[in-house]
Amino acid sequence: MSKIRQRDFTFAEELPPHADGVMHAYIVYTCRKDGTPHRYAGYLDAPDIDLAVEYACEHYGQDEACTGIWVHLVEHLHETPCAQEHIDPATGSDDGDSDSEPIWIVFTQKRRGDIHIETGALHAADAATALSKAVARHGESTVQVRVVLRDHIEATEPGQLIWRTHDQTYRLARGYSKSVRAKWDAVRKVEDVDEYTKEDIEHHF
Amino acid sequence: MSGAANPVMTIDPSEEDQDKLAEFESRIADGVLIEPGDWMPQAYRMGMLRMAEHHANSEIVGALPEGEWITRAPSLRRKLALTAKVQDEVGHGQMLYRVSQDLGKSREDMLRDLCTGKTKYHNCFNYPAPSWADIAMVQWLIDGAAIMNQKTLADGAYGPYVRTMHRINMEEAFHFKSGEDMVLTLMSGTKKQKAMTQEAFDRWWGPSVMFFGPHDKPNCENLPPMKWRMKTESNDSLRQRFVNRFAPAALDLGLVIHVCQKDEHGMVTSKTVDEQCRLDETTGNWGVTDPDWDEFFRVIRGNGPCNAHRVALRRFSYEQGAWVRRAIAGGATTLPPAA
Numbered sequence: 001m002s003k004i005r006q007r008d009f010t011f012a013e014e015l016p017p018h019a020d021g022v023m024h025a026y027i028v029y030t031c032r033k034d035g036t037p038h039r040y041a042g043y044l045d046a047p048d049i050d051l052a053v054e055y056a057c058e059h060y061g062q063d064e065a066c067t068g069i070w071v072h073l074v075e076h077l078h079e080t081p082c083a084q085e086h087i088d089p090a091t092g093s094d095d096g097d098s099d100s101e102p103i104w105i106v107f108t109q110k111r112r113g114d115i116h117i118e119t120g121a122l123h124a125a126d127a128a129t130a131l132s133k134a135v136a137r138h139g140e141s142t143v144q145v146r147v148v149l150r151d152h153i154e155a156t157e158p159g160q161l162i163w164r165t166h167d168q169t170y171r172l173a174r175g176y177s178k179s180v181r182a183k184w185d186a187v188r189k190v191e192d193v194d195e196y197t198k199e200d201i202e203h204h205f
Numbered sequence: 206m207s208g209a210a211n212p213v214m215t216i217d218p219s220e221e222d223q224d225k226l227a228e229f230e231s232r233i234a235d236g237v238l239i240e241p242g243d244w245m246p247q248a249y250r251m252g253m254l255r256m257a258e259h260h261a262n263s264e265i266v267g268a269l270p271e272g273e274w275i276t277r278a279p280s281l282r283r284k285l286a287l288t289a290k291v292q293d294e295v296g297h298g299q300m301l302y303r304v305s306q307d308l309g310k311s312r313e314d315m316l317r318d319l320c321t322g323k324t325k326y327h328n329c330f331n332y333p334a335p336s337w338a339d340i341a342m343v344q345w346l347i348d349g350a351a352i353m354n355q356k357t358l359a360d361g362a363y364g365p366y367v368r369t370m371h372r373i374n375m376e377e378a379f380h381f382k383s384g385e386d387m388v389l390t391l392m393s394g395t396k397k398q399k400a401m402t403q404e405a406f407d408r409w410w411g412p413s414v415m416f417f418g419p420h421d422k423p424n425c426e427n428l429p430p431m432k433w434r435m436k437t438e439s440n441d442s443l444r445q446r447f448v449n450r451f452a453p454a455a456l457d458l459g460l461v462i463h464v465c466q467k468d469e470h471g472m473v474t475s476k477t478v479d480e481q482c483r484l485d486e487t488t489g490n491w492g493v494t495d496p497d498w499d500e501f502f503r504v505i506r507g508n509g510p511c512n513a514h515r516v517a518l519r520r521f522s523y524e525q526g527a528w529v530r531r532a533i534a535g536g537a538t539t540l541p542p543a544a
């Protein structure tokens with residue numbers, strides 16, 4: 001064991017002072033496969049957006065296969081209140097797009113508690129108009145609509161390596177399923193193993 | 206969850222806005238998820254904060270004993286897996302601190318309160334892991350218990366916490382499966398490996414049975430933590446499901462379930478076979494000797510085998526890392542402290 005871990009620690013009475021400097025909260029989306037929508041992954045703290053992308057790649061990009069990451073400041077999010085049942089698309093208004101206006105990315109949430117998923121993009125002069133258009137176009141069967149100015153989103157490069165391409169089954173449950181099953185079958189009755197694996201989380205094993 | 210009285214139990218609900226409270230409760234009863242922008246009782250906000258913070262603390266402290274074994278893993282694949290597992294756990298801490306921050310406490314304050322002992326982490330991480338078989342046992346029993354618990358928490362009412370649980374559980378599945386693989390490998394190995402695994406099992410079975418916390422208060426379904434779906438299954442019911450699943454599995458593997466006496470370092474000094482641990486044909490439930498709850502509360506109060514060491518190592522890391530955090534956050538740069 002390393003010396004550091006074995007030694008006796010002595011500390012000053014007080015903790016060192018609070019760290020100075022400013023951190024911001026960023027929202028992270030991951031794309032599992034090129035051409036599929038970006039999905040809400042989580043959020044994190046970082047001092048600036050470049051480091052936010054780095055952290056996002058190291059953390060959320062390593063949880064599962066990942067081909068692209070989007071990151072933006074929490075403050076850059078504009079959203080409708082989360083509806084109890086469903087949003088009424090008629091509460092929004094859609095007067096068409098003008099190419100001269102900036103692009104907004106739309107994310108929607110299907111049910112309360114679900115993650116937000118990229119649903120489309122539109123042109124609008126400001127956040128309120130963008131949100132209203134997004135509600136009219138994408139609000140159907142959703143509980144919440146969010147818009148973010150595309151320029152506020154930092155993305156990884158197309159083709160950038162995030163999820164490593166070498167065999168990573170050692171960090172996935174399914175990398176063990178077969179050998180575990182074979183070892184159990186050698187010592188237990190099939191019904192007992194079936195009963196025991198009932199508590200496994202179906203689609204993750 | 207374990208620990209001292211959760212604020213959710215101590216804040217007087219009559220101080221809340223009664224109309225809003227009634228609406229909040231009826232929404233929860235309807236299975237509607239609560240989002241951060243929604244109105245929520247102060248006791249709920251404090252209770253969720255405490256729960257998420259305790260959970261976050263547990264993730265990063267739990268990674269400490271496992272991190273010590275990375276350099277000593279028995280094969281390259283096991284080393285890669287353990288490294289990934291430790292990274293996952295610290296990532297869980299990151300996500301849960303982030304959820305807690307939105308409920309009103311800064312990350313810096315949470316990290317500091319953990320170092321000074323003001324806040325706690327899960328009791329089971331105060332026990333020693335002196336052999337590789339302990340690492341296998343932790344991943345099989347403790348991550349197994351954590352999955353059972355977190356699956357029910359993913360069915361809770363607070364949106365951000367629920368989403369985090371779903372993401373965490375995906376990784377817990379890997380932790381558990383690789384732990385199971387390690388235990389199975391050891392138990393189909395040499396005499397020496399089997400003996401080492403039995404010893405580790407003796408050290409971890411007790412803490413695993415205590416994992417879900419003390420016996421429930423009567424009427425727990427109607428008290429705030431369950432009524433507000435901060436948790437969705439009682440401690441005793443989770444414990445019973447755990448024992449039903451793991452006791453027969455351990456016996457089939459050739460392990461013996463013991464009731465153990467331990468010294469102050471958490472090492473077993475004497476043991477007897479747990480006679481209670483058998484299937485009750487009428488109920489279909491497995492029995493288990495009730496754990497020593499005095500020990501449970503002694504460990505919570507800070508007097509477990511490894512409490513001092515875990516907190517010291519966490520504080521050491523916090524202090525050693527301060528200059529990095531300052532540099533990253535654009536504060537005054539300094540040299541690293543002497544190790």
Ligand SMILES: [Fe+2]
Nearest residue numbers: 264293294297
């Ligand atoms: Fe975890």
Ligand SMILES: [Fe+2]
Nearest residue numbers: 294348377380
């Ligand atoms: Fe885990």
